[in-house]
Amino acid sequence: MRRRFKIGVIQRVALLCASIFLFIYTFENTQYYILLVLLCALFIYQVYNLIYFVEFTNRLLERFFEAIRYNDFSQNFTAGPGSKSFESLGKVLDEIIRKFQKERAKSEESVRYLETVVQHIAVGLFSFNQKGEIELLNKAAKKLLNISVLRNIEQLKEISESLYIVVTELKSGSRTLASCTVDSKELKLAVYATEFRMKDDLYKLISLQNISSELDEKEMEAWQNLTQVLAHEMMNSITPIASLSDTVNKMLSDEIFNSENKQEIPDDTFEDVKEALNTINKRSLGLMRFVDSYRNVTQIPTPVFKILKVKEVLERIKNLMKGEASIINVEFDVDVTPASLEITADDQLLEQALINIVKNALRAVGKTEHPAIKLKGAIDDAGHAFIDVEDNGPGIKPSVIDKIFVPFYTTSKQNGNESGSGIGLSLSRQIMRLHSGTLTVVKSEKGSTVFRFRF
Numbered sequence: 001m002r003r004r005f006k007i008g009v010i011q012r013v014a015l016l017c018a019s020i021f022l023f024i025y026t027f028e029n030t031q032y033y034i035l036l037v038l039l040c041a042l043f044i045y046q047v048y049n050l051i052y053f054v055e056f057t058n059r060l061l062e063r064f065f066e067a068i069r070y071n072d073f074s075q076n077f078t079a080g081p082g083s084k085s086f087e088s089l090g091k092v093l094d095e096i097i098r099k100f101q102k103e104r105a106k107s108e109e110s111v112r113y114l115e116t117v118v119q120h121i122a123v124g125l126f127s128f129n130q131k132g133e134i135e136l137l138n139k140a141a142k143k144l145l146n147i148s149v150l151r152n153i154e155q156l157k158e159i160s161e162s163l164y165i166v167v168t169e170l171k172s173g174s175r176t177l178a179s180c181t182v183d184s185k186e187l188k189l190a191v192y193a194t195e196f197r198m199k200d201d202l203y204k205l206i207s208l209q210n211i212s213s214e215l216d217e218k219e220m221e222a223w224q225n226l227t228q229v230l231a232h233e234m235m236n237s238i239t240p241i242a243s244l245s246d247t248v249n250k251m252l253s254d255e256i257f258n259s260e261n262k263q264e265i266p267d268d269t270f271e272d273v274k275e276a277l278n279t280i281n282k283r284s285l286g287l288m289r290f291v292d293s294y295r296n297v298t299q300i301p302t303p304v305f306k307i308l309k310v311k312e313v314l315e316r317i318k319n320l321m322k323g324e325a326s327i328i329n330v331e332f333d334v335d336v337t338p339a340s341l342e343i344t345a346d347d348q349l350l351e352q353a354l355i356n357i358v359k360n361a362l363r364a365v366g367k368t369e370h371p372a373i374k375l376k377g378a379i380d381d382a383g384h385a386f387i388d389v390e391d392n393g394p395g396i397k398p399s400v401i402d403k404i405f406v407p408f409y410t411t412s413k414q415n416g417n418e419s420g421s422g423i424g425l426s427l428s429r430q431i432m433r434l435h436s437g438t439l440t441v442v443k444s445e446k447g448s449t450v451f452r453f454r455f
Contacts (some may be wrong), residue, residue, distance in 0.1 A: 016046045016047065088305075124142075137149075153168065170193040172204070186212070260321055303431075310385065311334070332373055350431070359375065368392055388452075
């Protein structure tokens with residue numbers, strides 16, 4: 001193209017020079033003024049043709065950029081007849097336009113695909129900008145909120161003011177549970193928020209998922225598990241009490257009420273009755289302590305948060321449990337990385353939770369040949385601080401891992417250890433929930449168990 005352009009320019013300049021020379025020659029050697037006029041017109045035409053030829057590229061590019069600017073991809077830039085010098089340029093521009101056209105079609109298909117997915121997804125989605133204007137509202141959100149249109153986030157107040165407060169105050173990347181009433185229907189929603197920037201404006205995307213049925217099922221399952229454990233523990237106490245009461249009643253009936261001398265009680269009968277009554281008394285006191293333990297599980301004080309050094313906390317736990325650990329020669333180790341690791345927590349509640357787990361660990365390693373317990377503090381891959389309590393006991397059976405956090409459920413008897421109350425793990429997990437954290441078993445194998453406090 002460049003070669004043809006040069007040749008075209010040279011040809012036109014040469015013809016222009018020839019026309020100038022011919023005009024000068026004719027002007028000096030002839031008096032045919034009509035010919036001079038014609039030569040002058042020819043000169044003007046050649047100048048115009050040269051300028052048109054040179055500016056043709058600019059006009060072509062200007063038209064190309066205008067087409068892109070206004071998304072007009074129907075333009076054709078192939079040069080017409082007599083403009084073969086720009087034929088290659090026109091083909092290149094046409095090829096670029098076709099590529100733009102294909103990319104635009106792909107983008108439109110992607111947008112339509114995403115819109116279809118968003119509209120058919122079962123999770124409610126809507127987004128709004130800093131002015132509160134709603135940009136996206138899918139079918140699931142409309143159905144969940146029982147609305148047909150939502151133009152501004154302020155209109156959410158009319159539907160549920162509590163949900164409006166949650167949505168507007170929830171920070172990006174955070175999630176929470178919200179209860180609200182929509183058209184006299186109680187909803188329990190899992191709300192998740194994220195922010196993104198588009199068109200020089202900040203948007204917040206909210207997802208809503210109705211988990212009422214799931215929560216009801218879990219609540220029912222929790223109550224069933226709790227009821228089973230409570231019934232089991234209470235029956236263990238009430239059965240011997242009822243049996244002993246019946247035995248005492250029979251003894252008194254046979255030995256006293258059916259005897260001729262009702263004032264005299266045989267010594268052996270008296271001792272048996274006394275022993276039975278003592279047993280009933282102890283078992284009744286045990287049942288009362290059990291009920292009191294249940295009350296303790298349901299009444300945990302509100303945490304008073306402060307900044308704590310993890311190493312200091314773990315060292316205190318080690319010193320507190322040193323006496324019990326020394327009885328069975330447990331190797332107690334504390335490891336915190338970095339040493340300056342800090343958390344925000346209630347020191348008393350956290351220490352209580354740690355003591356519960358460490359006591360369980362001491363029971364677990366009671367029959368281990370070389371018992372060892374390790375308290376570890378560190379930061380996980382997500383940037384959250386955690387504390388691990390690891391022991392080298394026999395481990396927890398996979399079949400009971402899901403049950404160990406149920407109140408009053410205990411594996412002590414199954415492992416042949418001293419019986420525990422069954423509330424330590426449940427109480428510790430509730431304490432961590434009050435800290436917006438978690439308590440989980442991250443590893444439980446033969447010869448190793450790790451409980452993780454994640455903040």
